[in-house]
Amino acid sequence: MSITTRAAVCRAAGEPWEVTDVEVDDPGPREVRVRMVAAGLCHCDEHARTGRSPALFPLVGGHEGTGVVELVGPGVTRVRAGDPVILCAAPVCGSCRFCSTGRQNLCERGRETATGRPADGSARFHAGGEDLGAVAALGTLAGHLVASEHSVVPLREPLPMAPAALLGCTVPTGWGTAVHAAGVAAGDTVVVYGAGGVGASTVIGARLAGARHVVVVDPVPFKRERAAAVGATHTVATAAEAHAFVADTTWGRLAEHALLTVDDLDDAVLCAALDAVGKTGLVTVTARGDGAVRAPSGRIIGFQRRIHGARFGGARPLIDVPRLVSLHTAGRIDLDQLVTRRYPLDRIADAHRDARDGTLVRGVVVHDQEAAA
Ligand SMILES: NC(=O)c1ccc[n+]([C@@H]2O[C@H](COP(=O)([O-])OP(=O)(O)OC[C@H]3O[C@@H](n4cnc5c(N)ncnc54)[C@H](O)[C@@H]3O)[C@@H](O)[C@H]2O)c1
Ligand SMILES: [Zn+2]
Ligand SMILES: [Zn+2]
Incomplete structure (x- = not known):
């Protein structure tokens, strides 16, 4: 059973993000459905929106964030329902030539996520009978999303979910x-x-x-x-x-x-x-x-x-993201210092205006105030 959620969608290259209802599929094999808590506003979204990097329009924005796994598809082993996770712009399959030689940032699955859709070209977001793409095949500017289990990193230590959203791309x-x-x-x-x-x-x-x-x-x-x-x-x-x-x-x-x-x-x-x-x-x-x-x-x-x-800075998501979490926990880095302001999804246009005006190091969209606190 698909569900309906709110999402920031760009209809065509150069158009602004607009917040609208979209349908999200159930997770397929090795996929998870995530209830989003927060999403970081990294500049890669802007390159996708303006058509400078490959994107399939209409496009759901957002390629980094935090959330809680709601539903897992068949064959998922990395996480379970209820797990807090980081949605990561760089997928890690764990077994390709690059993953298995310590270069997770170059995982072969990255080619698929760059197209904005799963490997078979299908879509996980739909609206009015139309298929939607998603930045990095994620779309963290949606209240819920379906992603490959390769694109999630379990959050094993307690960490405030709003600054942790930046661990999906910006910080690593x-x-x-x-x-x-x-x-x-x-x-x-x-x-x-x-x-x-x-x-x-x-x-x-x-x-x-x-x-x-x-x-x-x-x-x-x-x-x-x-x-x-x-x-x-x-x-x-x-x-x-x-x-x-x-x-x-x-x-x-x-x-x-x-x-x-x-x-x-x-x-x-x-x-x-x-x-x-x-x-x-x-x-x-x-x-x-x-x-x-x-x-x-x-x-x-x-x-x-x-x-x-x-x-991805040469960083290895499954190794370096947990490492950055523990550096934050140990007080060696402070992720909060990078978050200038938080916005509800409906104020996404304000967030982009502030980014253009140079008044943000990073803005974070909070989908769930309580969980992000
Ligand atoms: N290679 C990757 O895997 C990867 C991953 C994430 C982001 N990126 C890219 O990294 C870049 C930075 O992303 P971001 O989200 O931090 O962008 P941002 O918009 O938050 O920050 C860019 C900064 O560059 C400054 N700037 C602009 N022109 C300058 C110049 N000539 N000299 C000095 N500073 C200048 C701006 O004032 C701004 O503070 C983007 O191009 C993004 O697409 C690449
Ligand atoms: Zn990014
Ligand atoms: Zn791989």
């Missing part, structure tokens, strides 16, 4: 960008471009990895202030200021790492990141852009600089 991606993808080492000088939810989490990762200088570039004063609160050692408005600081503080050797976590990657910020790192320096690209980016080959070759991409 940002933290992992520094800790796993870049491999920041004790004493390194690191420049982080863009201090939204992902960038602020990158700062947390770089500090925990022992970086000497964590320089943050963001044109928005509020983002710089919040970045300093989570551990940035130096914050500036422009890439030129970051370059000057890094050149000065390293006696011209420049930074070991540039970490790109801006909302929209472009040539200018990629070139600035290349300029900021010294010989054999590494530029880690987590940010998505609108198509191709260009950089002069001479700048790459001369200092033997390196550029590489990072999916």
